[in-house]
Structures are given as structure tokens and as C-alpha cells.
Amino acid sequence: MTTMIPRRKSRIRQRNEDAILKAAEIVFAQRGFGAATTAEIAKRAGIPKANLHYYFNTKEDLYTQVLENILGTWLTAADDFNEDQDPKSALENYIRTKIELSRTRPEASKIFAKEIISGAPFLKDHLRGDINPWLEEKTRIFQSWIAQGKMAQVNVPHLFFLIWSMTQTYADFSTQISIVLDKEKLEKKDFDTACDMILSMVFALCNLN
Amino acid sequence: MTTMIPRRKSRIRQRNEDAILKAAEIVFAQRGFGAATTAEIAKRAGIPKANLHYYFNTKEDLYTQVLENILGTWLTAADDFNEDQDPKSALENYIRTKIELSRTRPEASKIFAKEIISGAPFLKDHLRGDINPWLEEKTRIFQSWIAQGKMAQVNVPHLFFLIWSMTQTYADFSTQISIVLDKEKLEKKDFDTACDMILSMVFALCNLN
């Protein structure tokens, strides 16, 4: 077992893997797993196609790696609310964080969206293993806030479905939104407008004014 | 020009085309254009793979046809509100219709979602040509309601982005939602719950209570 020691990756390996992963995120976002080609990813990463298969044995390995990375940032970035806060600022922080993720990492959101729409062939286990427990814990927190009369009685899982959809649509459907708003790409101020509207709606629903 | 007369399609052709289109909708929804294979569509339609190419020359032709069909139902189903109505019932009708479409034709919604997330390579022209004018007209109507003090001042395009996202998420993300709610598939009552919440939020935002 000579490889048990977590040897430092060679500089060249590090550089190439990073380039591949970055390229893969863009290509997978646009094409989805099935339609993406290792050729396109390699080209975008600036390495020969066949070389990509040296660093990532299969296309599936590469895709899985990309999903894991995204899931990491995702769950850590939006996990900072707890029972001691008040519901209004907890929700506000969460929604602002989600909108900011959509603005700064739209590809990540798109990859997720396509994966789920396809029936989550790769993410189903993660949905059950990571996201479900996460939501159950949050639901518990909200239930206690409701019991304490700090907010209105709402269906908590559905509240999250709606928040997810509203915040992520500005990443996933940016093409359509850009066309309607007649601009090359969405600006910070569009996300701010959206965020304000979402907050109003959610606060009203939860009776937090 | 013997074919100028719009001859009735033969019965066998009609039957096969219908079967192919129906199968295509399911496969394109799950895979997207690029990853879908004509073989899988043919198999699902119950005809030999090569035969499909007799009825639809190219995969692109088939996909375009599917998109057109969807766009048809889409635009007609949700186009029945005008200046003379009051904003509350207009919005309620629209949202109920959208939710009903998500419930009864989830594949259609998924195909659209994937197409847009991919940058709308096939739909870009339709977005500019059909959907944009549609939204512009609706925006005009809402502006007049706002001017008459019948509802609060809201950003109309963004209001639609949010309504679209909330209503469509129950079709597009049904896999995730089913897992969270721990059921095989979504029931009518889940859509009803969602609809009520969406209506509450939208009415509150527009000050329609």
C-alpha cells in the first residue's frame, strides 16, 4: 500500500486537474452529463482530448467530482442559521446567500438543475443523504418558531421549494430573463430587485413585518 | 406540384407520427436534445429505430416539432386575461392554469427548462418573437391597473419570472420534491398546497387582499 500516504499532488497535475474541472463546470452546465463531450471539455481546458482521460479515468468520474465540489460550497454557504436567531433575519440571510450564489456561480446552479430534471441519476443518494436531513433540521427549527408564535403557520418544506425555485431561476433561466429584459447579461441590480421582491413575498407569507 | 393539395395523412402515418411525438416528449424531457437518442425514442414508440427517420428526417426536425407543439398549448392555455378583468382574478386564473399545466404536462415543462438552461439554442427566436410580445402586452395591462390604483406598484416582468419559477418548479424538480416529501410521485393535493401558498405570496406583494 505505497499510496496510503496522502502525497502532495505534483504541480503539473494540480494545474491540469484544476483547468479540467473549471472547464467541465461550464460544459456540463450548458450540455448536461449525457450531451457533454470530453473533447469539448479538454479543448476548453487547453489540453489534448485523450490527456483528460489520464487525469479522470471516465467522464462519469469527472462529473461526479464536479457535483461533489458544488455540493460542498452549496451546503456550507447556506448553513448558517439556527434556533437562537429570529426567523426574519434567518430567512433574509438565507435568501440573500442563495441569490448571491445564483449570481456568482450560475453554472453550478445549472448543473444541479439539469441533474434533477433528468431524475437525479447521480444525485439521488445525496438528496436522501445530505439535503433531506438538512431540510428536516431546518423544518424543526421553523416549527419551534411557529410554536412560539414568532411567525405564521406555514408549510415549511413547500416554503423552501418556493424559495429555491425563485432564487435559482435567476441562474438557471438567465438566458430567458436576459432576453426579456433586453440586455446582454444580468446585472447586480437585477438580482437586488429580485431579492427585494422575494423577501417581501416570503415575509408576508410568514407574517414577519 | 402534386403535393400542394393538403392531402389527408394516411392512417398509418398519423398513428406512427403520434406515437413518435409522444415518445419523443418523454425522452427529450429526461435527456435533453443532445443526450436523447433516436433509438430510445423509437423503442418507446414501438417502431424500429431506422423507421423513425422515415417520418422525421432528422432528430432536429423531431425536436423542433415537439417544441412547437408545446409552445402551442402553452401560449393558448395561459392567454385568457385582459384589461377588463380585475387584477386579482386575472392573477389567480393565470397561476392556477400554470400549476395545472405543471401537474398534467410535466414533460413539456421539463423540455422547456432544459432548452432554456442550455442557452435556448432552438427557442431563442421564439422567445423574442412570441413570448416577449406576450409579456409586453401583459405588462401594459398591469401598468394600467397600477395607474388606476387597483394594485400595488410592482416590477411586472420580475413578477412573472417569479410566478413562472414557482409554478414550474413542481414539474421540473418533481424528483427532488418527491424525495423530500417521501412519496413515489406528487399528488393533486401537493399542487393545491403549493398553489395556495403562491397565491398568498403574490396577492400580498401586489396588495390584493
Place this chain on the structure above:
DNA sequence: GTCTATACTGGGATAGAC
């Protein structure tokens, strides 16, 4: 008019070179 055997292409993966 309807169907299928077959050609051709592009893409994932590997054996072996450097």
C-alpha cells in the same frame, strides 16, 4: 407509401510511447 440493412461519423476509453 412504408420499412430496414448498412454506411459513416464522432466520441469514450486504452495500450503503449515518451
Place this chain on the structure above:
DNA sequence: GTCTATCCCAGTATAGAC
């Protein structure tokens, strides 16, 4: 340890049979 010539299969499309 790094890279690439090459293989093989899957997938679209067609030429020609029925």
C-alpha cells in the same frame, strides 16, 4: 509520471428493398 495514436462502439442518417 505524463501524454497520445489508435481502437471500438453507439448513434444518426440513407440507399435501396418491399
